[in-house]
Amino acid sequence: MEKEIDNTSAAPxxxxxxxxxxxLHAVAAGRKDGPVVVLLHGFPEFWxxxxxxxxxxxxxxxxxxxxxxxxxxxxxxxxxxxWYALVELTSDVIAIADQLGQRKxxxxxxxxxxxxxxxxxxxxPQRIARLxxxxxxxxxxxxxxxxxxxxQLRRSWYMFFFQIPFLPEALFSANHFHMGTxxxxxxxxAGTFSSAxxxxxxAAWSEPGALTAMIDWYRAAFRYRAHFADRNVRVPxxxxxxxxxxxxxxxxxxxxxxxxxxxxxxxxxxASHWLQHEQPARVSELLIEFFQRS
Numbered sequence: 001m002e003k004e005i006d007n008t009s010a011a012p013x014x015x016x017x018x019x020x021x022x023x024l025h026a027v028a029a030g031r032k033d034g035p036v037v038v039l040l041h042g043f044p045e046f047w048x049x050x051x052x053x054x055x056x057x058x059x060x061x062x063x064x065x066x067x068x069x070x071x072x073x074x075x076x077x078x079x080x081x082x083w084y085a086l087v088e089l090t091s092d093v094i095a096i097a098d099q100l101g102q103r104k105x106x107x108x109x110x111x112x113x114x115x116x117x118x119x120x121x122x123x124x125p126q127r128i129a130r131l132x133x134x135x136x137x138x139x140x141x142x143x144x145x146x147x148x149x150x151x152q153l154r155r156s157w158y159m160f161f162f163q164i165p166f167l168p169e170a171l172f173s174a175n176h177f178h179m180g181t182x183x184x185x186x187x188x189x190a191g192t193f194s195s196a197x198x199x200x201x202x203a204a205w206s207e208p209g210a211l212t213a214m215i216d217w218y219r220a221a222f223r224y225r226a227h228f229a230d231r232n233v234r235v236p237x238x239x240x241x242x243x244x245x246x247x248x249x250x251x252x253x254x255x256x257x258x259x260x261x262x263x264x265x266x267x268x269x270x271a272s273h274w275l276q277h278e279q280p281a282r283v284s285e286l287l288i289e290f291f292q293r294s
Contacts, residue, residue: 015065024067029064032063036062036100038097038106039065040114040116041066044180049110056281062288068204070089077212081216084216086116090116090120090124097127106128107121109132110134110276111136112217118133125233125234129235129236130290137255137256155247173205188274240275243271244272244273245272247273
C-alpha cells in the first residue's frame with residue numbers, strides 16, 4: 001500500500017503495491033488528491049525511463065505514479081515465463097489503480113509499457129480515462145506487420161533471439177552490460193544517454209533475477225498470445241512517434257488509427273525510439289495537454 005507522502009511534493013518518492021504474490025515498486029510525485037497518471041516504461045528501462053516527465057506532470061497538478069514493471073529493478077521477479085504474459089502485466093496496472101482508490105486513471109506507455117497500456121485500454125476501458133502511446137502500435141497492427149512485412153520482421157530479429165534460453169542473458173550482461181548500453185546508444189540520437197544514465201541502468205540490470213525476468217516478457221509474448229474480445233480501443237488516444245525508430249516502422253502508427261474510435265498521431269521526424277528522452281519537454285507538454293482535457 002501507499003506510504004504517507006508530502007501532499008505537495010513534486011520530488012519522486014518510493015511506494016509499493018501488491019498484486020497477488022508480486023510486489024510492485026513505484027515512484028510517485030505530485031498532490032495525492034490530483035488526478036492520477038500512470039507511466040509505464042519499456043525494455044530495457046525501469047521507472048527512470050520517465051524521469052524527465054515526472055516533475056512537469058506533477059507541477060501540472062497530477063498525481064504521477066511510475067512503477068518498475070514486474071521483473072524490473074525493485075519490483076518482484078516471479079520465476080516462470082507464464083508470469084510475464086500480457087494478461088498478468090495488465091493486471092498490475094489495474095491493481096495499482098485499485099490500491100490508489102481510482103475508478104479511472106490516465107495511462108501512458110513507451111515500448112513494452114505501451115503494449116501493456118494498449119492491453120489495459122482494450123480489456124479494461126472503463127478504468128482508463130485517456131491513453132497515451134509512445135512508439136508501439138496497436139497489437140493487431142504489430143501482429144500483422146510481423147506476419148506480412150519483411151522489413152519489420154528483420155527489424156524485430158531480437159524478439160526471436162530472446163527466445164533462446166540463457167544465451168541472451170549472458171550476452172546482455174557481458175563486459176559490464178555492454179550490449180545493453182551500446183544498444184541504447186546506437187539506436188538513439190547522439191548524446192541522448194549520459195554516463196550517469198547508464199550507471200542507473202546498470203544498477204537496475206544488476207538486480208538479482210532482473211535480466212531473465214525482463215527477457216521473459218518476450219518469451220511470454222510468443223508462448224501466451226493475448227486475445228481481445230474487442231480489438232477496437234474506445235478510450236481517447238494520443239500516439240506519439242519518433243519516426244527514426246530503428247525497431248518499429250512509422251507506418252504502424254498511422255495503421256493503428258484504424259483500431260481507435262478517437263485517436264491522433266503526432267510524429268517527431270528527427271526523433272528515435274527513445275522519444276521521451278530526446279524530446280522531454282515536448283513530450284511532457286503533449287501529455288499534460290492531453291490528460292487535462294475533460
